[in-house]
Amino acid sequence: MLIYPHPRPRRLLLQRLLPGLCAFLLLLLAPSCREISDKKEIKLAHSLEVSHPVHQAMLYMAERLKEKSGGTLSIGIYPNSQLGSERESVELLQIGSLGMTKVSAATMESFSPNFKVLSLPYIFRDKAHFFSVLEGEIGQELLTEGEQYWLRGLTYYDAGSRSFYTASKPINTPDDLKGLKIRVQASNTAIQMVNAFGGAATPISTGEIYTALQQGVVDGAENNPPTFHLSRHYEVARHYALNEHTMVPDILLVSTKVWEKLTPQEQQWLQEAAEESAVVQRKLWQEAEEEALREVKKAGVEVSYPDKEPFAKMVEPLYESYKTEPEVYSLIKRIQAAGKNPQAQPAP
Known part of the structure; x- marks a missing residue:
């Protein structure tokens, strides 16, 4: 004989859940x-x-x-x-x-x-x-x-400086990035940078990075020390090279x-x-x-400090590629000049 559950417990459950669901919907619909x-x-x-x-x-x-x-x-x-x-x-x-x-x-x-x-x-x-x-x-x-x-x-x-971390091998020079799939943000600038180093830029959403590193979908990623630590990416990427390629x-x-x-x-x-x-x-x-650096080192991550000059040299052509975008190219020149002398920032 089949015994059907009594509908009353279901009604009670719905009665308990309904206020919370309504509150959530009201939050989404509330004015900013x-x-x-x-x-x-x-x-x-x-x-x-x-x-x-x-x-x-x-x-x-x-x-x-x-x-x-x-x-x-x-x-x-x-x-x-x-x-x-x-x-x-x-x-x-x-x-x-x-x-x-x-x-x-x-x-x-x-x-x-x-x-x-x-x-x-x-x-x-x-x-x-x-x-x-x-x-x-x-x-x-x-x-x-x-x-x-x-x-x-x-x-x-x-947001500090972003640097490369990898699962398989350390990054000491730009050559070490050749052929590696590196997760980047959905940013054309970040994609161009990794590709300029010889890597294969792979845009992936933040929530998927850990699994992608764990399963070998990507070989590495790049971010600042607190995010590397708080995201627990150091558990699956044991090499962190502080080449500090960007300050975004x-x-x-x-x-x-x-x-x-x-x-x-x-x-x-x-x-x-x-x-x-x-x-x-x-x-x-x-x-x-x-x-963050103390904690990841304590967890056994190999933290290295590669020479930044070879990395910087390899991406210099990126600046010139923006000549086709006059506003951006003007900003590049103004930023490069800023701080060198009081009259360093030319007009836009």
């Missing part, structure tokens, strides 16, 4: 800048873990904004890709369904093309040069340039559709809180880099 009486809340989503320095800086920004506005303007933060991937978050900003997000400059080049200049290998001589460009005229131009695409940059976050910053974005709804005073509070959070994030980032 919600007004509650005389208060406003901006929704900020990103793909990072809560232990990441950028998330910690965002928490600081939210607290400072609350203090500056006397509680009338706040930020609701949704980490860990709760509201979508990095690219999806940017697209939500463009239509005004999301208020703010963090995006890599490498991803941003798909939305605002001139950002590709920040992803060029060895375009920055050192950290001092990097920060002087971002904080100067060039960096500020790029932040506001995205407004024509409904994306306003508020500030830059330090993160960018804190706000939807222009949300920005324009704020009063001038609210815009000022938000801008100030964002810039203050960037100062905090730099300090947190430096600490995270030091800790």
